[in-house]
Amino acid sequence: MTTGTDATRTIKAAIRRRAQRTELRTARTTVVDTVILTRDFTRLTLRTDDLGDYHPEPADAFKLMLPIDDGARTDHPRRGDDGLPRWPEGATQPVLRALTVRHFDPARGLLTVDVARHQTGPLMSWLATVRPGDAVDLAGMRAEWHLPQEIRDVILMVDGSGLPGAAGIVERLPDHVTVIVYVIDCPRDDLVLIPAHPRLSVIRVGAAHDIGHQTPRAVRAQRRVQVWIAAETGDVRVLRSVVTRRWHVPGDDILARAYWTSGRSSTDVDATNLVRYQHAIAGGADVHDPVLAENIDLDT
Known part of the structure; x- marks a missing residue:
């Protein structure tokens, strides 16, 4: 994976800027x-x-x-x-x-x-x-998405909860961008939500850890890729680990969101996360920083 990326020209930096002015x-x-x-x-x-x-x-x-x-x-x-x-x-x-x-x-x-x-x-x-x-x-x-002009390879990793977001992203991608969508534990019928794109590949997997057994061509070629993850909390932890530790994608080129947590209601998760946000902000954290949201989502 390429290194030396300008951190101001990344998905995380752009989302932070948009949040600060919205x-x-x-x-x-x-x-x-x-x-x-x-x-x-x-x-x-x-x-x-x-x-x-x-x-x-x-x-x-x-x-x-x-x-x-x-x-x-x-x-x-x-x-x-x-x-x-x-x-x-x-x-x-x-x-x-x-x-x-x-x-x-x-x-x-x-x-x-x-x-x-x-x-x-x-x-x-x-x-x-x-x-x-x-x-x-x-x-x-x-804000959950931004595509820097330099990015030519996009990888989306979702379960059913993240499928609408992935569909919206694919629909707006320029034709020259290559996109792989890994879909976790979803019926084939649900894939109709993903619109057509000239450089789209959709790969269904039974579980999040199955993605760790394959490495996309762009990663093998050490091209810069942008990865977007939206799924259940435990699966997002697994996927982020694969992307950072095996594929060596820089954290600034990754957005990982936990859209739900197995065994817990969204109301309970929101209440817990609110307390974490309050403590982090009291310590000087920026509420608009997607790194903070990612860490709170994944309890890291």
């Missing part, structure tokens, strides 16, 4: 429709007048604010002096669930999201009963 966005939305895409995915379309100046980048993330009581409107958070979102005193905090922007049409105010369905949880309960015209609010956006 205000916390909140939006009141109404449901337009839901469409079953595959056995495991539903496409949710929302309409809002509150994102007129939003310019989406691939894999942008936000929190859907599910009301505690059916039909209730939710209070919106504001960013505190420490950079963390806070709810007004006395407000009931909604149930938060992270999702990925798939498309946004600013002219019509339409936000499209592909939701990975699983067996239980607040988001699944809401999705099962929601109807066109129902109200739901969101807060975001968190």
